[in-house]
Each structure stands twice: as C-alpha cells, then as structure tokens.
Amino acid sequence: MKKVIGLAVAACLLMVVVMIGILHPAYAPSPALVLGNEEIQGAAVQPVPFAEIAYIDEAPPAEAAGNPVAMDFSKVNGVSLDDGKEQVVTNIGIPDSSSKDELFEEQTVWSYADMKVGFIENKVDYVSIPKDAKVVELHGTKLPITVEGWTEKFGEPMFKAEDGVGYVDPRGFAAKLFFKEGTNQVVSVDFFWADQQ
Template sequence: MLNMMLLLLGLLTASPDHTPATVDSIPRLPVKLAQTQQSNLKPITEFESMGEVSLFDDRDSVVRKKGKPLSINKDVYSGYTEYQYKDITVGLSEDLVYYVHVDVDASAEGCPGKIQLNGQWLPLEKQEIAQALGEPDFTAEDGDVYIRDLAAVKIYRHPATKAIVGVDLFDTIAF
C-alpha cells in the first residue's frame, strides 16, 4: 500500500511550471456500467464513503463514527497516520481522511466478502462489482482502479490467484 501511495504522490506532485487544477478543470471520466437484471445493486456514480467513513471526514469525525481505534500508527515516510479498527484502516493526512482500506477477511463484520460503499453493501463478486462500478478505469498488476471525480476505489487482487484481498477508497488529489 505504501508503494501505491508513493506512486500517487509522485504523480500528483507539481512541477515548477505546473498550474494547480481546480475541480472544474478536471475532466470527468465516463462511467461504463454493466447491465444485469438479477441484482438490485444501484450503480455507484460517485465515491463518498466506505465503512461509514467519508473522504470529507476529519480525525474527530472518524472517532465519533467508529470509536477509539485499536491502534494508531504514524508512517514516517509518508507522514500519514493510520487509525486501525476491527473492520477498516483509516489513513489521515494532516487530520483529514485521505484513504480508507478494508481487508477482505475483515470486511463487513459478520458479512465477509462485502464492503459498504456510500452506505450500500457491495458483494465482492465479479458480477456485482461490474453492476455497481462498471468497467475499471485502469487495470494494474495488483488490481483494478475505478475513478469518480476526485476519488477512486482500488480493488486489490492476489498476484497468483487473482482473488480480491483488499479495497481502498482514496482521494486522488494530494493535500
């Protein structure tokens, strides 16, 4: 996960003649949603929260929603502070949520193999993911990336088995 964050940081770091983008100047990527009839999942056209934690939350909001974390760890290289809960890990940068991570084996207490995205339970199965998220915007060695405006979801896969091992919701703009 640290490699992904360092890569994102490198991609998002401004060069000397770079003019910062505004929300209005960033092109919206089209969302290609799969058509299926069997499930009642609604297409997710924007990413706001995962596991009850929003990308708009600050440290106090996270603690109010999730309670006292099991552990708090500060990464000296990235500067992120991670709040570890039973079901999720929340990455904070300057006391603002930058990412939320769910390990599949810890996802959805009592409902392994599901995540709660924007308040909707999403089974981590190929058909349900395609119905809710559409086709990935990017496919990497370690998973699929779905982008909505300034937020993204990455579904991590085991390199050998391709089984889903974790999911991240993150802000695509560095603070």
C-alpha cells in the same frame, strides 16, 4: 521611517475595506427584505457551498456512459474522504490501534476491526478494507469485495494495473481492488483521491 510605516498601515486598512466590500457588498439585500420578517423568523437561512451546487447540477459521467449505477466513493463504511480525525471518531468510534504507516512516515494509520483509515495530519488520506470484511458499505449500499460484484454494480473497471483494478467516480474519488501478488485474488479494496496514484 514613520511615514513609510504609516503608509503601509493605511494601504493594508484600505485593502481590508475593499475586500470586505467585495465579499459582502453593502448593496446586497438582506434575507429579511427578500423574504419578509415573518418568514425569516421560522426559516433557517443557510448558504449552500459552491462545490455542492456544482456537483448537484452536473450529470455524472457514469450515467452518461451507460454504466448500471452512478459511482460515489466519497463515503465508505461511515468514513468520508473529506473527514478529519474528530469526524471519524464521531462517526465510527475510537480505533483499536494507531501507528505510523510503514511506507510513509507522515501518515498515521488507525486500525479498526474491519478496516484501516490513513491520515495525513488531520485529514483522511485513504480507507482500506480487507477481503475478510466480505462487504463494503458505500452510502448505505452494501457491496461484496469481489471483482465480479463490482463489475456487476459498476461495469468493467476503468483502469487495470499489475496489482489490481479500479474505478474513479465523477468527483475524483478512486476505489481500487488490490490483488495478491501474481494472482487475481482480491486482498483489499482501498478508497482514495484519484490524483494520488
């Protein structure tokens, strides 16, 4: 039995050494060799995450399709759909109230004067802005909460449903203008990951 445990431990250690070698090869040049020690002292060397590189290099389909403006719904009224609760508090402050979602018990909803932010565990799941807020801010650009305003900015909606119309940006974030039941009157605009609906 001791031999089996010893072999298992040795195999695990070997796997750790192999993984370290794969993730950070010993032959990779250090920044000091590439830039020189003088340049390193004044420069902050930070790797760029792969997702950012891929996003920067891609031409957004909205521009290719001839829509007036490229869409980006990843940051709404100061909240990013990638944020955790701590980042939301840092960016927009403490919510007026917090409650469990009426339909999904695993969701927590933080209510602010001009919007609601839904969370699953610690991550933002959606941002909902009521029509009464009049405008929504997307990366510093203010946009009215009307179908006409959105059509003027982004072209015709990409999808239509009984309860509203919407758009999906190149990164997979969706924006949906929800209608009052049986009408075309906008009641809110919600932002979420496109694969949720």
